[in-house]
Amino acid sequence: xxxxxxxxxxxxxxxxxxxxxxCTYSDSASNYFPWYKQELxxxxxxxxxxxxxxxxxxxxxxxxxxxxxxxxxSLHITxxxxxxxxxxxxxxxxxxxxxxxxxxKGTTLSVSS
Amino acid sequence: DGGxxxxxxxxxxxxxxxxxxxxxxxxxHDAMYWYRQDPGQGLRLIYxxxxxxxxxKGDIAEGYSVSREKKxxxxxxxxxxxxxxxxxxxxxSSPGLAGADEQFFGPGTRLTVL
Numbered sequence: 001x002x003x004x005x006x007x008x009x010x011x012x013x014x015x016x017x018x019x020x021x022x023c024t025y026s027d028s029a030s031n032y033f034p035w036y037k038q039e040l041x042x043x044x045x046x047x048x049x050x051x052x053x054x055x056x057x058x059x060x061x062x063x064x065x066x067x068x069x070x071x072x073x074s075l076h077i078t079x080x081x082x083x084x085x086x087x088x089x090x091x092x093x094x095x096x097x098x099x100x101x102x103x104x105k106g107t108t109l110s111v112s113s
Numbered sequence: 114d115g116g117x118x119x120x121x122x123x124x125x126x127x128x129x130x131x132x133x134x135x136x137x138x139x140x141x142h143d144a145m146y147w148y149r150q151d152p153g154q155g156l157r158l159i160y161x162x163x164x165x166x167x168x169x170k171g172d173i174a175e176g177y178s179v180s181r182e183k184k185x186x187x188x189x190x191x192x193x194x195x196x197x198x199x200x201x202x203x204x205x206s207s208p209g210l211a212g213a214d215e216q217f218f219g220p221g222t223r224l225t226v227l
Contacts, residue, residue: 010151032213043117043203043218044156089155093213100146100171101216105155 002027004092006104013080015113023090023104024072028094033066033073034101038087047088048075080111115145116140117219119204124224126198132204134189134222136204145187146216149173150201168194191224198226 003026013019025033031052036044050057050064050073055065061080066073073092077084087108091101117138126132138145144163148156158171162181176195181187187206191198201223205216 005154034215036218041221043205043220045218046215049215072146083132100158103148103156107154 002030002092002094002102004090004102004104006090006107008107009105010108010110012110012112015080015082015111017080019077019080019084019109019111021075021090021107021109022072022087023074023092024070025102026071027092027094028068028071029094032093032101033064034065034091035062036074036091036103037091038106040086046106056100077109080109082111082113085109085111109110117204117206117217117221119202119219122220122222125220126224126226128226129193130208131193132191132198134191134202134204134224136187136189136219138185138187138206138217138219140206140208140217141184142206142217143184144214145181146205146207147171147177147179147187147189148169148203148205150203155172156203159189198224200224 006023034049037047038044048064050066061078063076087106089106090104093101120135146161147159157173159177160179162168179191203221204219207214207216
């Protein structure tokens with residue numbers, strides 16, 4: 001089955017710097033790759049996702065890149081702000097009937113001002 | 114307001130007791146999921162359901178049971194067979210096929226077994 005590895009587990013940056021979180025996956029059939037942000041004591045929320053027919057997607061300060069050949073995808077946050085501090089999860093899925101998202105173990109991002 | 118509700122937010126139980134966590138959604142989503150979250154472990158899938166009266170085991174189903182009698186409800190029972198039940202439990206739903214769409218998460222229930 002699918003296995004998703006996420007690095008780093010913790011990331012500390014200064015306000016205004018960029019942050020990059022990387023994930024690798026094992027199942028070449030996977031074609032849907034979402035990223036979720038979880039604030040303390042709350043449920044995760046989708047911040048951006050990408051499907052395998054595109055290599056990059058951007059939404060204001062966040063972007064996701066996908067390399068299907070190497071089976072890895074990354075989240076990029078530019079001009080970080082203290083409110084970006086949270087736990088970020090990547091996930092992967094083949095989208096086939098009967099499957100479910102497989103999540104990475106999460107990255108705790110701390111943005112200091 | 115549309116969304117997913119989980120109740121209660123905090124739950125305390127004595128060891129050896131079964132406990133049922135509630136999850137309700139009014140988004141008219143077909144698929145629903147239960148995850149367990151432990152520090153440093155990410156989200157691990159317990160059970161999921163793509164349609165009423167049908168559900169599949171996830172990676173860590175042992176010691177848990179679910180039912181899906183109504184589209185909007187997917188309760189999770191933590192049985193006495195679950196060896197380490199203290200955790201944060203998250204319920205989610207998605208509009209279509211499991212795994213192919215955005216999942217919407219509830220606020221979670223923190224279960225503590227004393």
